[in-house]
Amino acid sequence: MPGELETLAQFAGQTVVAAAITDAWEWARGRFARLIGRGDARQTQVADGWLTQTREQLAAATPDTIDQARQAAAERWSNRFDDLLDQDPELETELRTLTDEVAARLPAGPVSAAGGVSAAGGSVAAGGDISIRAWNGGTAAGVINGNVTPGYPPGNPTLPGPARP
Secondary structure, three states: OHHHHHHHHHHHHHHHHHHOOOOOHHHHHHHHHHHHHOOOHHHHHHHHHHHHHHHHHHHHOOOOOHHHHHHHHHHHHHHHHHHHHHHOHHHHHHHHHHHHHHHHHOOOOOOOOOOOOOOOOOOOOOOOOOOOOOOOOOOOOOOOOOOOOOOOOOOOOOOOOOOOO
16 A cells, blocks of 8 residues: 555655646645645645745746746655644545546646646747737737647547638
């Protein structure tokens, strides 16, 4: 069983880090804080501070340091969850359920516990659709760095329309 608990602690740590860079963060942060606090208001507040700090550290990371920041944060959280499970093995089911619920709320695709989408310096990154449009004589542009796969229908991308003046 200890191997399973260590694996759960690692997955939970990675899930915290993956959630910290998504819209699921506020939902996940509160639930993780309450789980870690285990009914103690002070400990819940401390956990909430740790979680907030994690998001701030990831948000402050540059493209050159983001992978290192994610790895360090995931390791810290894995250790915290490992300690928590050592103190109270009965939390295994609750942590597993919460981690699964949070993971289910994370965007599919590039944003995952093992990696993520990041942007800096005025750029945009997404694990889903982006629409770039201009109105009233404006100009819109986008640059793609990396791989692109067409969405629905698979293998049948939309062809561009005729050129307009």
